[in-house]
Amino acid sequence: MKVVVDMDVCQDHGQCVFASPEVFRLSDEGRLLYVAEPDESLREDVEDAADVCPLQAITIED
Amino acid sequence: MSTMDRIVVAGASLGGLRTAEQLRRAKFAGEIVVVGDEPHMPYNRPPLSKEVLAGKAGFDSVAFRPKAAAGDVVWRLGSAVASADLAGRTLTLADGESLSYDGLVVATGLRPRRLDVPGPVGGRHTVRTLDDARALQGALRPGARVVVVGAGFIGCEVAATARGLGAEVTVVEPTPLPLVRALGEVLARALLERHRAQGVRFALGRTVSRFTGTDERVTGLVLDDESRVRADVVVEAVGSLPNVEWLEGNGLDLSDGLLCDEQLRAVGAPGGVVGVGDVARFPNARYDAVARRVEHWSVPGDSAKHAARTLVGAEQEAFAPLPSFWSDQYEYRVQSFGAPGLGAGDVRVLEGDPAGDVLVGYHDGGGRLVGVVALGGAAVVARAAAYRGELSSISAGSAGSAGSAGSSDFSVMQGALS
Ligand SMILES: Cc1cc2nc3c(=O)[nH]c(=O)nc-3n(C[C@H](O)[C@H](O)[C@H](O)COP(=O)(O)OP(=O)(O)OC[C@H]3O[C@@H](n4cnc5c(N)ncnc54)[C@H](O)[C@@H]3O)c2cc1C
Ligand code: SF4
Numbered sequence: 001m002k003v004v005v006d007m008d009v010c011q012d013h014g015q016c017v018f019a020s021p022e023v024f025r026l027s028d029e030g031r032l033l034y035v036a037e038p039d040e041s042l043r044e045d046v047e048d049a050a051d052v053c054p055l056q057a058i059t060i061e062d
Numbered sequence: 063m064s065t066m067d068r069i070v071v072a073g074a075s076l077g078g079l080r081t082a083e084q085l086r087r088a089k090f091a092g093e094i095v096v097v098g099d100e101p102h103m104p105y106n107r108p109p110l111s112k113e114v115l116a117g118k119a120g121f122d123s124v125a126f127r128p129k130a131a132a133g134d135v136v137w138r139l140g141s142a143v144a145s146a147d148l149a150g151r152t153l154t155l156a157d158g159e160s161l162s163y164d165g166l167v168v169a170t171g172l173r174p175r176r177l178d179v180p181g182p183v184g185g186r187h188t189v190r191t192l193d194d195a196r197a198l199q200g201a202l203r204p205g206a207r208v209v210v211v212g213a214g215f216i217g218c219e220v221a222a223t224a225r226g227l228g229a230e231v232t233v234v235e236p237t238p239l240p241l242v243r244a245l246g247e248v249l250a251r252a253l254l255e256r257h258r259a260q261g262v263r264f265a266l267g268r269t270v271s272r273f274t275g276t277d278e279r280v281t282g283l284v285l286d287d288e289s290r291v292r293a294d295v296v297v298e299a300v301g302s303l304p305n306v307e308w309l310e311g312n313g314l315d316l317s318d319g320l321l322c323d324e325q326l327r328a329v330g331a332p333g334g335v336v337g338v339g340d341v342a343r344f345p346n347a348r349y350d351a352v353a354r355r356v357e358h359w360s361v362p363g364d365s366a367k368h369a370a371r372t373l374v375g376a377e378q379e380a381f382a383p384l385p386s387f388w389s390d391q392y393e394y395r396v397q398s399f400g401a402p403g404l405g406a407g408d409v410r411v412l413e414g415d416p417a418g419d420v421l422v423g424y425h426d427g428g429g430r431l432v433g434v435v436a437l438g439g440a441a442v443v444a445r446a447a448a449y450r451g452e453l454s455s456i457s458a459g460s461a462g463s464a465g466s467a468g469s470s471d472f473s474v475m476q477g478a479l480s
Pocket of ligand 1: 072073074075076077078097098099100106107108109110111141142143144169170171172189190191216305308338339340341357358359360362386387388389390
């Protein structure tokens with residue numbers, strides 16, 4: 001599974017972090033960090049993360 | 063429950079879309095029909111008072127991208143549900159067609175309340191839909207005199223955006239401070255100062271008595287103290303009304319949205335009717351048994367997941383989302399987690415200072431932290447998020463134990479590191 005976050009759109013809301021902490025994290029400065037190719041077993045969590053992003057910045061590319 | 067061949071979703075916005083998607087995730091294999099009165103596919107509303115209204119993002123940027131799993135959903139757009147016969151499991155659409163269902167999702171959201179005072183109606187706007195935002199954007203020219211009535215979140219955001227576009231902005235608000243009901247006094251004052259520093263004028267503690275103008279076009283307002291404010295554009299941001307009229311006559315409690323139980327089932331309805339999103343009034347088992355409507359963007363998504371599982375008959379605990387809300391005004395963000403409203407009696411500054419970046423905590427009668435709100439930049443918003451673990455541990459009756467969000471090991475990381 002491939003995850004792409006449009007960093008021009010992302011405003012570091014961090015909602016994705018709670019839905020899928022294995023894949024998304026905020027740095028100490030509050031900037032988003034993420035795993036670009038997470039394990040397939042995390043798909044539902046990553047879908048949830050994409051859903052809760054207020055900017056709809058997260059795309060899952062299969 | 064009898065077999066379900068068709069689930070109809072009324073309302074084609076965030077709540078409706080997410081419920082359709084979640085029904086597929088919950089392995090519902092029957093037909094899903096989403097009926098929406100707007101002509102558009104579901105789109106995201108928050109940018110309508112922020113980036114999109116400011117012209118920083120295009121109107122096409124707000125469209126949601128429905129998941130592939132929901133690719134076979136039937137979208138009936140531009141058609142309102144006119145009435146429902148829940149006993150007969152049939153809806154009647156505005157064009158007279160009837161649509162039968164085995165499961166019904168009520169996701170018809172809210173519409174803006176309008177001011178009921180005398181005067182012309184031309185030049186008076188609200189901001190709920192894409193079409194509303196388009197119409198308002200065309201009127202927000204530099205130097206335009208814009209009067210925003212109502213200093214809630216949408217009113218404050220529109221004021222900030224209009225100011226950013228060079229308009230002359232006045233906000234009229236009946237309470238003594240903007241957003242004071244939602245955030246309490248500390249943050250309300252801090253936000254008032256920020257708006258004033260940007261040049262926004264406030265008429266606080268004032269209501270609108272009438273609009274003045276010519277040829278059905280508003281040119282000014284008269285307030286309850288007989289003071290006058292000139293206006294080229296008026297934005298009414300005075301709250302919302304739930305879209306529930308189409309459900310009348312079925313013995314439901316529609317007094318403030320659709321009353322739902324802890325599984326989001328409509329109270330008083332036959333089986334197979336659930337409420338989702340802004341229109342639903344539901345108890346949050348995390349706090350108490352009182353049913354409330356919650357106008358936060360996070361609710362349609364959370365409630366869609368729960369309601370979809372209820373409809374397919376899955377076993378699950380009572381609905382207990384952790385509320386979260388944000389608002390953007392100028393370069394500041396307001397970020398809320400938990401239920402500040404339940405802790406309005408004991409508000410403390412946890413970090414920072416109201417003149418700068420600040421984090422405020424809301425505590426219940428027992429001194430337990432029930433909500434946090436950050437105001438400022440990305441760093442303080444991230445600090446608010448650090449309390450999420452503690453706020454998540456609250457459940458009705460629990461003493462509430464502290465615990466912070468654990469960090470995990472990252473093998474590959476990328477993103478905005480600069
Ligand atoms: C300008 C604006 C800014 C916002 N900013 C924020 C923010 O910064 N942060 C935040 O947390 N939340 C924000 N919100 C709130 C958030 O957008 C809402 O909580 C969310 O849109 C609710 O989704 P919903 O699907 O429940 O309802 P809605 O989005 O209201 O959708 C209901 C849909 O049903 C349709 N409908 C109504 N009646 C019928 C009928 N009889 N038949 C068929 N269709 C019908 C409506 O036209 C609408 O399309 C904002 C809202 C607005 C309007
Ligand atoms: S939720 Fe969206 S905006 Fe927020 S950090 Fe994640 S990707 Fe960025």
